[in-house]
Amino acid sequence: MLNPSQLGDISALQELCERADAITLKLNWSMLKSRPADAKLDFFHYSGDMLTGFLALYPLGGGLEVCGMVHPDYRRQGIFTNLWKDAIRSANVSAYKTILLNTPASSSSGIGFIESQGGVFCHSEYQMKWHDDGQTVAEAYPSVQLRSAELADMEDIIAIDQEGFEMSREESAEIYSSLLQETGTRPLIIKRDGVTVGKVSLEDTGSDTWIYGFAVKASVRGQGIGRSTLMLIVSEAIARGRDIWLEVAVQNPNALRLYESCGFKVMRQQDYYEYMASQ
Structure with missing residues (x-):
């Protein structure tokens, strides 16, 4: 579990990097604040x-996502390369179906590092804000x-994830169990006339609220x-506010x-690259 001093150091470095590079990093703060005590996930x-x-x-279901940063004044010194090597040695990479490295689409340093490690572009996500x-x-x-x-909603959640996101039962159950324990995250059930x-x-972060994992059953879409x-x-x-x-x-x-159509506008883009562990 990360202590308050470590969390403060991460926040300060994130703010500095984002200001210097005019980017927004995706550090999944709710997960950082609720790490298992024995987890070796942060370097x-x-x-x-x-x-x-x-x-x-x-760790997200059967996959592993990676994100990080280096102080602008300390780049090109091998710092992130060494962190990456330590992470790969520590993580049982064979246990994950995919390893995705995340970087803001406008981060030339992030893209450069990922490509130097043989990362293959996988997909992009827009980050949208309501105006x-x-x-x-x-x-x-x-x-x-x-x-x-609630825990009693597990079977409904799994069925919706399997249909909407093509997740396995195990992936959905693992993610949902984690969400119920994360600080600052509110998993919600959508009901119509009392039926799920x-x-x-x-997820609340600072003055922002983020929407994640949004899915409606296929049988009632378009209504x-x-x-x-x-x-x-x-x-x-x-x-x-x-x-x-x-x-x-x-x-x-x-x-x-x-x-x-609901008032959300594209503000920025995050790119994901797949790391081929066999390399």
């Missing part, structure tokens, strides 16, 4: 008392409601449930159109 490089390099591993254009937020259907997810029709998770869910979330965020964000695969035009 640090200090120059004196200052954190100058950081790399994190994120108040002076229009009244559309009302949600009264029949659509959100409630906190979908699920979504909200306004997705739009109503988004409007409920947006209305709550407005009442709390928070900005609302979400991620969507670039290759998912139907979801992209829905989000745009």
